[in-house]
Amino acid sequence: MDQTINIAHSMHTNPGVYALLLGSGVSRSAGIPTGWEVTMDLIKRLAVMDGQSETEDLEAWYRAKYSEEPGYSAILARLSKTSPERRAILQGFFEPTDDEKDDGLKLPTLAHRSIARLVSQGFIRVILTTNFDRLMETALSDEGVSPVVISTADAFSGAAPLAHQKCVIVKLHGDYLDDRIKNTEDELSVYSDSLNSYLDRILDEFGLIIAGWSGDWDPALRSALERCATRRYATYWTARGKVSKSVQKLVDLRGANLVSVNDADGFFDEIAEKVAALQELGTADRKSKTVKLALLKKYVADPVHRVRLADLLSEERTAVIALHQADTGRQSSEKFEDTMRQRFRAYDAACSTLSEMMFHAARWGERTHDEIILQTIASLIPPSQRSGITGLLDLMIYPGMQVFYHAVAGAIMGRNFALLKRLMKHQFDFKGHARTSLPELTTAYCMSLDTQKMLCENRQYFPFSEHLLKIMEPLLTQNGVDAEQFYIRLETLLAMIVLDQNEDPAVDAWLPYGIFAWNHEDRRRNPILEEAQLHGDEWSPYKAGFFKGGFGRLEAVHTALEEKLAKSSHRWW
16 A cells, blocks of 8 residues: 555544654755755855865865864854844845745745645644754744744753644754754764653654655764654654665664655645545545545646646556566466456456546546546556466456446546547557557457356356446446446447447447347437437537537437347347
């Protein structure tokens, strides 16, 4: 399971039990320098004033010049004598100019904003940070939250109990406006007794989410994590790429969960959105499937979320891809049938959430989402034939077929006929050849009738058609339609579109039969024809390019369909 789902669900279920540990990586995208970068810049100013502007090793120059280790407080004292002067120097590092504001620099990032939303809703109460900036405070203020900020030894000693605080920001290394901030290796190696005591309580009583902190520096903070023996709640450590050996040691020691992220902005935004999705569900089912469906509906509602929609669908298809890569080697005939049925059921399970997601994406999506939907279907079908048993290789098209039908159902229900047109004509590769959705992904075409009967373990004339109706029935019913009648209309429309592709629909051509053909004599009424008559020239399928845009062509296709069904009905009766 995606770890962000675990975090969001746990955070929603246990509001306030997770503390955050934020490092410089959270403020990096805002253009905020690290404490060491500030120190080096201040040393450079001293060097320039001393006529040493070309000095490359600033640390060595400072030691030689002043006979001491570079220290934030000492350097500031050499550059300024009063608090207003120090503030003026530091403003340039941490507070934005008008131009920087216009460029979005030195302002709260998406990560800060997302965290502030979680705090305002009561899901986060404690924020530990090694950062000197005040971006977190600004973001919280914009959300109407006034945090208690603790950054000095005196403040730690007199801090109120955590249980009585709505939000506490613990600035482990100080605030940039206080010249007592910790910055050098010596300063970061030891914390005061009051800070250690306060930090021990937090690490003992709260779960922990670590973001933007490398873990390779700050010895005193590392020691605090190492000495915390309790594990009341989980620890999640976000990282970009592989972590260092020292961090891995800490991860192992705490039994932490490593979470791979691209950046802090995307991570916290995703957590906040998933928690919001859970909130909207209220007391309803909070399992991952429901969360993902809620997120998808949110993403399709705004084209700005196209990338997130694509990522969400891409994540969901991984289970199908894993099944494609499972063993397809030789087996006895008896074992082969069992393997085929097991793989078939596994594909159904792997497609369960994705199929519903595609239904809603096709129903509610805009034109900007069409390509994502089409590519998702194509990505479920391996393009090149692999070595192995032919039956197992042939079965690899089934997930694409199932998801295709759900997308078609969503497009019909949402009257998204422009997407339906593209779904019908979409091309993909399978077993080394170019294919087209219609007819390749229809239930009557993708696999032989004998194979369908074996997989579905029934003797129906349309096993896959019956099977898909059974799968789709709960979803269609939830959306307020008679599942069987809707599915029959879907199959009828597919058959009519196939006939419409022929110059003369009456020619003897292949037809994708399904349960719509079953007991045809009792189903003379064609709801598609009736709907077209009701809407006239404004009928949406005409505008999408179906049936050459007119009722005359539709009627000819309908007549051809009726004749073919009448000739074929003896097969099933």
